[in-house]
Amino acid sequence: MSSPPPPLPTSTTATTANNNYNASCSSSSTVLSIKCFNSDCTDVKSRKGWRLRSGDFAELCDRCASAYEEGSFCEAFHSRASGWRCCESCGKRVHCGCIVSIQAFTLLDAGGIACLACARKSFVLSELQTRMPYEVDRLNTGETFSAPSLEKRKVEDFSEKFINGNLRIRLRDIVENGNAGIIGEEQSQTPSSLMEDASAQQFGISIPYKSLSESNSQIEGSVNALQPAPPPPFTKHFHGSLHNGVDSSVDGHIRNGKPRTDARGRSQLLPRYWPRFTDGELHQISGNSNSVIKPLFEKMLSASDAGRIGRLVLPKKCAEAYFPPISQPEGLPLRVQDSTGKEWIFQFRFWPNNNSRMYVLEGVTPCIQNMQLQAGDTVTFSRLEPEGKLVMGFRKATSATPSDQDNETSQIGNGVSTKGDAELDHSPWSKVDKSGYIAKEVLEGKSSIRKRKSSTLGSKSKRLRIEKEDMIELKLTWEEAQGLLRPPPDHVPSIVAIEGFEFEEYEDAPVLGKPTIFATDNVGQKVQWVQCEDCLKWRKLPANTLLPSKWACSSNTWDPERSSCSVAQELTAEQLEYLIPSCKLVVASKRSKDARKEIDRVEALEGEGLDTLANLAILGEGEAFPASSQATTKHPRHRPGCSCIVCIQPPSGKGPKHKQTCTCTVCQTVKRRFKTLMMKREKKQSEKEAETKQSEKEAVTTRKKPQEPSAEKLLDDEPSPSSNTGSESGSPNKKKTVSEGSDGDPKRMKSSTSPFKGQIDLNIQPEREDELSPGSDSGGGMMRMLQDATETYLRMQRFLSSDGDNNPSGNHMLSSGGTGEKNSVMPRCGAAAIKMLTRIILQLFP
DNA sequence: CCACAGCATGGTC
């Protein structure tokens, strides 16, 4: 972040680099050539084309230049090159494989690409009003952050220099880097026409499409090389006309008595401190005055800043650049006005620190409280010109959860209400792309104040600290989202080997689908169960069906007989209980009590047999999702040589179907393990009395069925190894429910048995066996494990031999006594049970 | 004991 953008080659003859980059375009051209840069063309060059990496422009003949400007260059010359993709929105083919068209598309967050027009359209429509100009510009400029071949930092910096609307920017890096920035051809159309050739030459990537003008942008660049302009990258003049290109309001100014001598230092402010004011914010700040707002910098409040100490740590460079110079640590009082006009006086001072200074604003607590700010929110500093009055604004952080974000309107500035905010690289949501740092600031912000002294974690941990609940929420949300991800339809994955393990790699982004439960039906066919949006009945569909996010019985073209909500569902409640993860059933039970009552006829799901078990094992274990990183990292799926239930099977979705009579390794293993378990169990049971527990369980069983899920809570501390990638399993659920109270044996809760009163704890982690079977608990714990495994076994037996008898409570001698369907976690029982069985066997026969 | 002021430390960039 603090490192400057990697410099581009400054040579004006650097065609080599370009040729490397875009070999298909210009493999033979040289700068000395008078020929068109396009190697497929023999005409004489006459016009400028795309921006080369060197900073120069490809010089094209008239025809090629026209093609380029029309966006048809790649179509004309690269039609057989690789890298063509289709716009996710309009389907238009876009060449994503070379520098020529690099501006023509943008990578979508959810994968895929959007052509520039669609990207701009959707973006402008939805967010132009509220997003930060920088982001708009990213689209305007067609910037593609993810393009791996681009120096990301540089691109980022480029984009940061552009703003939208009537704001002005400084292309300050012209001076520093000589070649930083993005410039659009449209800029030659701007009234100010600041882009004199020299500067244009120094700026990065040209834009072959009209863009800026379409979003009503007026962009100016201050290119006064003699005045290396620091941030702010723009200044808004509310009642003035646009600048003529030289920002008279900044630089060279005497500000608070201090000549701005440190222009270079200021220009090196970290981007995160660059002010990113929206029009609304500026308007708020400016009020009705005729003042010119000069955004200075902004800072996201840290926990310390927002804490009760009342000290706001100022970025050193910002402090030195924009605040009065202080030579004494005591500093001086600083009068700051908030955007409501209220004046605050802070002590601006510093502490000596490592031969340096640490600048702080003291006494900010009242102000921060007044603004109701917390960690994660952003305070902005700007100055009213020509008064030189410091103005402090703020921007509330966006909410942490998607739902919140959907429902809430984040506050920007003082009452400037916008949605989406402009966190940019600070954006909690932009963090999503960056591997797990999801919303860390915001989440931290939610919790940091009251946690101030609570942690002795390392700094990193502290900075990434997320309050537990938030983290859970986040994780679950993420997992749920993951559960919906599927490989794109008809997409054949390529198999890549990493460290000896083969992985299926999907080039295209996953698609979102409706969560479904995968299983195998009675004829060994892979199916998936999907719940109707309306009646909440579960319907069986072919496994390879990719469903939209919303699905109802009426869409059931695969089973016309059940294409109406009035038709009963195939599954018994009991079968559902086994089939559907608890969380889903919780939801279902909440929403569909009535619907369930409507079920007057159920058909049996026959002969699932070991196949189901195996499938469930796959679902539960083999598709472990990285949210449980341990599961994934410690046991990649299908590890060669591993004999676990997962690895002895072919990869999910591959290999033969299992039938009850199947004698494959998997089935035999499962059978053997169950058999062994049952033998051991009988033996053990004859030796040890289990009456107490038995009666206890029976007692619980009696109140098995209907219970409100109100007593449930989500578990948070047990990363489940039994999750899925979503690519083959539709089950998104990792949530587990716990019925509190009724079985409050703490040992039981702690042991490997389930907190769900007898159900298998599906979160057993092989890695944690030690703690799960401590010697101190070997007696009762073992019995419980056996018992629970047995229960599971029996349940499975019932399930597997189900003949349609809709008698869920039947003779559940060993039934868990849980809360019926809502506690069911059957899809993961397979894996857990097998794992448990295996462990028990190992313990019994070391 | 608490709050505050100032310094020190260590992680991150």
Add this chain to the structure above:
DNA sequence: CGACCATGCTGTG
């Protein structure tokens, strides 16, 4: 590797 800065620690009133 050094600068920055978030935050912990400690002394003092």
